[in-house]
Amino acid sequence: MKEFSSLYKAIDETTKTNSKLAAMQAYFQTACHDDAAWAIFFLSGERFKRLINTRVLREWAMQSSQTSSWLFEESYSWVGDLAETVFLLVPSRATTTEGGLAFWVKERIEPLRTVAPDRVHDELMTCWQSIGPSERFLFLKLVTGGLRVGVSKRLVIRAIANAFQLPTELVAHRLTGTWLPTGESFRALISNQIESQLPSQPYPFCLANPIDVESHGIGEANDFLAEWKWDGIRSQLIKRGDQLYVWTRGEERVEDRYPDICQIARQLPDGTVLDGEILAWRNDKPLPFTDLQKRLGRKTVSPKLMRDIPVVFMAYDLLEYRGRDIRSEPLSLRRKWLAEVLNQAEIRLSEPVAIPEQSDAPNWEQLARLRETSRSHGAEGLMLKKWDSPYQVGRVRGAWWKWKIEPLTIDAVLVYAQKGHGKRSSLFTDYTFALWDRDGLVPFAKAYSGLSDSEIREVDAIIKANVKEKFGPVRGVAPILVMELAFENIQLSSRHKSGFAVRFPRILRWRKDKLARDANSLDDLRVLVQAHGMPSQS
Amino acid sequence: MRPAGLFCPQGDFYIDPWRPVTRAVITHAHSDHARWGSKQYLCATDSVSLLRDRLGTDIAVTGLNYGESILVGSVRLSFHPAGHILGSSQIRIENAGHVSIVTGDYKREPDTTCPGFEPLSAHCLVTESTFGLPVFKWPDTTLTAQDIRSWWLDNQALGVTSILYGYALGKSQRVLNMLQDDIGPIFIHGALHKPIDAYRLAGVRLPETKLVSQAPKDFDFSRAMILAVPSAHGTSWINRFRNRSTAMVSGWMQIRGNRRRRAMDRGFVLSDHADWDSLIRTVREVAPEEVWVTHGFADIFSRHLRDLGWNALPLKTEFIGEVNEDKESAPTAAGETE
Numbered sequence: 001m002k003e004f005s006s007l008y009k010a011i012d013e014t015t016k017t018n019s020k021l022a023a024m025q026a027y028f029q030t031a032c033h034d035d036a037a038w039a040i041f042f043l044s045g046e047r048f049k050r051l052i053n054t055r056v057l058r059e060w061a062m063q064s065s066q067t068s069s070w071l072f073e074e075s076y077s078w079v080g081d082l083a084e085t086v087f088l089l090v091p092s093r094a095t096t097t098e099g100g101l102a103f104w105v106k107e108r109i110e111p112l113r114t115v116a117p118d119r120v121h122d123e124l125m126t127c128w129q130s131i132g133p134s135e136r137f138l139f140l141k142l143v144t145g146g147l148r149v150g151v152s153k154r155l156v157i158r159a160i161a162n163a164f165q166l167p168t169e170l171v172a173h174r175l176t177g178t179w180l181p182t183g184e185s186f187r188a189l190i191s192n193q194i195e196s197q198l199p200s201q202p203y204p205f206c207l208a209n210p211i212d213v214e215s216h217g218i219g220e221a222n223d224f225l226a227e228w229k230w231d232g233i234r235s236q237l238i239k240r241g242d243q244l245y246v247w248t249r250g251e252e253r254v255e256d257r258y259p260d261i262c263q264i265a266r267q268l269p270d271g272t273v274l275d276g277e278i279l280a281w282r283n284d285k286p287l288p289f290t291d292l293q294k295r296l297g298r299k300t301v302s303p304k305l306m307r308d309i310p311v312v313f314m315a316y317d318l319l320e321y322r323g324r325d326i327r328s329e330p331l332s333l334r335r336k337w338l339a340e341v342l343n344q345a346e347i348r349l350s351e352p353v354a355i356p357e358q359s360d361a362p363n364w365e366q367l368a369r370l371r372e373t374s375r376s377h378g379a380e381g382l383m384l385k386k387w388d389s390p391y392q393v394g395r396v397r398g399a400w401w402k403w404k405i406e407p408l409t410i411d412a413v414l415v416y417a418q419k420g421h422g423k424r425s426s427l428f429t430d431y432t433f434a435l436w437d438r439d440g441l442v443p444f445a446k447a448y449s450g451l452s453d454s455e456i457r458e459v460d461a462i463i464k465a466n467v468k469e470k471f472g473p474v475r476g477v478a479p480i481l482v483m484e485l486a487f488e489n490i491q492l493s494s495r496h497k498s499g500f501a502v503r504f505p506r507i508l509r510w511r512k513d514k515l516a517r518d519a520n521s522l523d524d525l526r527v528l529v530q531a532h533g534m535p536s537q538s
Numbered sequence: 539m540r541p542a543g544l545f546c547p548q549g550d551f552y553i554d555p556w557r558p559v560t561r562a563v564i565t566h567a568h569s570d571h572a573r574w575g576s577k578q579y580l581c582a583t584d585s586v587s588l589l590r591d592r593l594g595t596d597i598a599v600t601g602l603n604y605g606e607s608i609l610v611g612s613v614r615l616s617f618h619p620a621g622h623i624l625g626s627s628q629i630r631i632e633n634a635g636h637v638s639i640v641t642g643d644y645k646r647e648p649d650t651t652c653p654g655f656e657p658l659s660a661h662c663l664v665t666e667s668t669f670g671l672p673v674f675k676w677p678d679t680t681l682t683a684q685d686i687r688s689w690w691l692d693n694q695a696l697g698v699t700s701i702l703y704g705y706a707l708g709k710s711q712r713v714l715n716m717l718q719d720d721i722g723p724i725f726i727h728g729a730l731h732k733p734i735d736a737y738r739l740a741g742v743r744l745p746e747t748k749l750v751s752q753a754p755k756d757f758d759f760s761r762a763m764i765l766a767v768p769s770a771h772g773t774s775w776i777n778r779f780r781n782r783s784t785a786m787v788s789g790w791m792q793i794r795g796n797r798r799r800r801a802m803d804r805g806f807v808l809s810d811h812a813d814w815d816s817l818i819r820t821v822r823e824v825a826p827e828e829v830w831v832t833h834g835f836a837d838i839f840s841r842h843l844r845d846l847g848w849n850a851l852p853l854k855t856e857f858i859g860e861v862n863e864d865k866e867s868a869p870t871a872a873g874e875t876e
């Protein structure tokens with residue numbers, strides 16, 4: 001525990017990527033394998049879900065620090081992080097910690113999940129009284145979930161690769177899918193033997209960089225496959241050993257959620273891996289993402305839900321063909337084989353976009369015009385993939401681009417504010433925006449991002465000076481701040497007070513030049529819906 | 539309370555007024571307490587020169603030694619050490635046997651650069667609450683001093699310049715006093731020059747410091763400690779130090795998010811304000827009949843005092859709806875723009 005806590009501190013205390021990398025590298029070289037495996041688990045952003053009820057943790061903290069509940073909530077609202085609040089409030093006399101990370105996870109932290117409710121406080125106290133001051137915060141972070149220490153999974157992979165002189169792609173591949181944090185897994189991860197892979201193991205996803213074609217020359221339009229950019233769940237469909245596996249980009253296995261897709265995919269030949277997107281789909285068009293969301297949370301899927309929200313797997317790419325990893329082959333060849341494979345199953349192929357009345361090769365102008373029509377196709381823009389590119393690991397510049405459409409925008413008034421979490425704690429950073437209606441301002445969207453750090457501080461000061469009312473942690477703010485909001489899509493919604501649901505709202509810019517009365521109205525939103533909107537939510 | 543601030547009608551004076559008034563009694567020389575434009579200023583003797591540095595040499599200011607009292611109107615007024623910075627005072631007002639104390643900003647931790655807080659008893663207490671939340675509990679000052687020293691030594695071993703940001707008046711001198719100069723040379727940002735001089739003149743022992751601007755061209759700063767004001771962070775001023783590690787010293791560094799947001803490498807918890815336990819301890823020692831809470835978490839701390847059975851209420855400040863919780867380290871703070 002001490003070693004991992006020192007690593008955590010070293011990473012947390014620097015803002016430099018290279019120092020973080022060096023600290024992790026040194027840790028992996030010296031840590032015992034059981035501990036290192038768990039370190040990978042937590043550093044990659046994995047966490048225990050529903051380990052203990054946060055209400056129970058709060059009660060324990062309040063009791064053992066003799067803090068009244070309102071005072072605890074005020075503290076939490078100001079600190080912005082539950083683990084840190086508890087850490088700062090609850091006293092302890094322990095001066096040192098025995099046992100490594102793996103011991104603490106297996107013997108102390110994981111058992112909290114199964115402990116009888118009336119015993120949880122005692123168990124927490126036992127842990128607390130045997131953990132030293134420098135490990136206490138880390139312990140609470142692990143118990144409450146995320147480590148959020150500012151390293152990406154990619155950086156963890158690089159540290160392991162550097163520490164054991166392995167290619168990063170190999171480490172990335174070995175870590176994809178279900179990776180159990182055990183000493184044995186860690187030894188397999190750092191082994192320099194090329195082993196046979198698990199049948200369920202997906203490949204690391206190839207990701208695209210955003211681009212604005214008008215301002216960046218990226219070559220001839222003819223060298224690229226142009227497809228619609230869909231807004232769904234990026235996934236891999238794997239058929240190996242007569243078994244079917246569906247992995248999302250979030251590295252979750254989701255076969256049981258999409259029996260309709262699996263039904264069709266069983267026809268795929270063995271030794272096939274497809275890269276594609278799960279989409280809610282009807283009448284040759286995608287349904288809004290909010291519809292797809294209704295199928296995300298369900299462990300069991302009723303026939304009614306499958307009828308109401310049918311899904312498809314839209315295939316983009318072929319990664320494994322007849323049991324062979326073909327990622328290094330050019331896209332043109334992979335697509336040719338993809339079409340062959342899809343012939344054997346009724347899986348939808350993401351076709352190159354069709355340019356009306358096209359006689360010769362597409363040019364950028366034609367594609368730009370076509371991109372303007374993305375919304376009417378239910379797409380977010382175009383994907384551009386070089387025909388001669390291999391399927392690479394992660395976000396590599398040059399071969400794949402996403403050329404998104406301009407977002408829809410509207411000027412709205414900030415009416416409520418709440419303090420942020422983590423890095424943004426103690427500043428008002430979570431805002432609710434409203435638009436005008438006959439009776440005044442009606443809240444319609446929340447937005448958290450888009451302002452620079454200095455703007456956030458400025459807005460924070462204005463909010464603090466213009467608080468009208470308090471509802472717990474939420475502040476009602478006088479209508480003086482106008483911001484231009486951007487969003488990807490809009491639809492009518494009966495579940496929202498304003499009557500609209502917007503997708504991915506964020507702040508585009510602070511309109512210091514505008515007064516609240518200059519902001520847009522709900523009628524303006526209605527016009528946007530008519531022009532660009534998706535069908536209403538079912 | 540009046541629009542210009544806390545007013546004593548029997549003595550016809552304001553304490554730390556935020557608008558120009560005829561008679562201003564000042565607890566200490568930080569900019570949010572000592573404001574420009576009043577006709578007459580009264581403060582502790584040690585505050586006089588700091589106040590002149592801040593507000594101009596032509597102000598009408600009278601100093602009074604700690605513990606000495608004078609009659610102002612019908613009230614007897616005296617200054618008592620608050621332990622916040624040099625010259626910082628609690629103001630004791632006695633009127634027909636009724637005693638009120640205005641703490642100003644204060645701390646209970648040891649600080650060899652100014653006399654320590656003197657516990658008094660009173661009927662009415664006006665207390666600050668800058669850190670009036672239970673999450674603020676200061677670590678042992680000697681441990682913080684050790685942390686800063688070992689950070690400096692580690693940086694030296696790596697050939698990296700140590701840049702430590704702190705409040706210009708009070709905090710920087712306290713840190714200097716802790717550091718001494720046995721580790722390496724200490725340089726300062728221009729904004730620290732005047733307050734450091736004022737401390738030296740008042741007889742506070744501080745290690746040798748040089749202005750960064752006085753260092754020879756191509757001077758090797760890799761073993762040096764640079765003290766600077768927070769507003770210098772992220773400006774071209776610090777870019778002259780190629781390899782550097784940056785740290786902030788402030789009570790706000792207790793909260794991880796505050797530190798991370800500033801993109802500092804380190805944050806050292808050291809404050810010139812009372813922490814939660816000290817605030818409560820002080821109320822107990824003063825044992826007043828009524829408590830007014832101002833400057834900071836006034837609502838929260840007064841509510842907690844009521845929970846504990848005290849007769850306590852927040853004292854509303856006029857200008858700002860919600861206090862800027864960042865003031866101890868805000869770029870506009872005392873001396874930092876000079």
